[in-house]
Amino acid sequence: MQIQRSFKQDKVGHLYLVPTPIGNLEDITLRAKRILTEADYIAAEDTRTSGILLEKIGVHNHMISFHKYNSKQRAPELIKILRSGKDIAEISDAGMPVISDPGYILVQECIKNDIPVVPLPGPSxxxxxxxxxxxxxxxxxxxxxxxxxxxxxxxxxxxxxxxxxxxxxxxxxxxxxxxxxxxxxxxxxxxxxxxxxxxxxxxxxxxxxxxxxxxxxxxxxxxxxxxxxxxxxxxxxEKTLSWSELIDQVNELVDQDISKKDAIKKVAKENNVSKNELYDKYHQN
The missing domain is CATH 3.30.950.10 (Tetrapyrrole methylase, C-terminal domain)
Known part of the structure; x- marks a missing residue:
């Protein structure tokens, strides 16, 4: 069991998960801008894309690349930085970190090393x-x-x-x-x-x-x-049956001496599915 309290401590740094705008730059929050300015480092999925964003919102800070191709190798380096007492703000190309990006790897490592993880709310x-x-x-x-x-x-x-x-x-x-x-x-x-x-x-x-x-x-x-x-x-x-269930219905009709063609047509119509698709699925079995 682990209990995290996110108030500032001097012994270790904090990992801040900072959302960035998904399009409209006005969606950056005051807190997000402050954290990005004050953090010792910014871990960015794409430093070129993020560099353009940071320039537009007036943030000039040291960036470290952290993406799906280098996340496992880079995570220990970032943990070392955090353990030295420095703060890192992690950002995605757009939107919330961790969601559809490799940020969860760094979060997991921080939790293992008792490093506070501080999430900021924002665009998704x-x-x-x-x-x-x-x-x-x-x-x-x-x-x-x-x-x-x-x-x-x-x-x-x-x-x-x-x-x-x-x-x-x-x-x-x-x-x-x-x-x-x-x-x-x-x-x-x-x-x-x-x-x-x-x-x-x-x-x-x-x-x-x-x-x-x-x-x-x-x-x-x-x-x-x-x-x-x-x-x-x-x-x-509007319950939709699976293809296997629809095929079972066709077979039941065929067992009643209804032709396969007519059985497929009837089942497709009753279940609002494509007759051609059901035909293909039936003959694939």
Whole structure:
């Protein structure tokens, strides 16, 4: 058991987790700016990106690179600095540290070494999108970045299809159409989703509608900017069966001397899924 009290101590330094704006620079807090100014070092995911941000908000401090490719090697160095009594402010490229970046590794090492970890509240893209989505915010599941391959995304989309919580994940613009196409194979055609882009920036936009409507929109409009995708909760009334359950229904009809073609058509219509997708899934077994 461990109890942390975050008041300032002279024996060791503090690790401050400092959120940075996800777009609009006015979202930097007074406290965040003060900590970034007063800290002995700033651990940044990308020193070039962060350097531009710090210059714009008037912070001139020594930066140390800390990203997913060097985090395991760099963490012991940062712990040594903290144990010497110096403070480090960790920042992500944008938004909250630790969320979808390697900051948790440093946090874990600090906890092991009894070094205080002080979190600051601030901007987060998924939380910003959630409160404006129109979906129920309690509960929600945040997935971060999904695997890039469609074959690996299926596991996550099956969970979203059945989930009674709002599901949230990030996607890059050049992969958005392909990801939506894969998602559409797992959720009902009328299932509501939201694609939020360029949050807090000039071109901030929320595209709301069924999965089919949103796909149609992006067929006519090229995706631009980083996206937060939200999938509405699955209510009891719109319960979506898994592919294996749908295939079982087809087999039950076939056992009743209904042709496979008609059975697939009937099950697809009753469950509001693609007939062609169900056909493919059925014959893959």
């Amino acid at each position: 893209a998924f939380a910003t999108a959630l409160i404006a989505s129109g979906f129920d915010a309690q509960p929600f599941t945040y997935y971060g970045f999904l695997p890039r391959k469609s074959s690996e995304q299926g596991e996550f989309f099956e969970k979203m299809a059945q989930s009674s919580a709002t599901s949230i994940f990030y996607e890059a613009p050049h992969r958005l159409k392909k990801t939506l196409k894969t998602l559409s194979k797992y959720i009902a055609r009328n299932r509501q989703i939201v694609c939020a882009r360029e949050l807090t920036k000039i071109h901030e936009e929320f595209i709301r509608g069924s999965i089919e409507e949103v796909q149609d929109y992006f067929a006519e409009n090229d995706p631009r900017g980083e996206f937060v995708i939200l999938v509405s909760p699955n209510t009891e009334q």
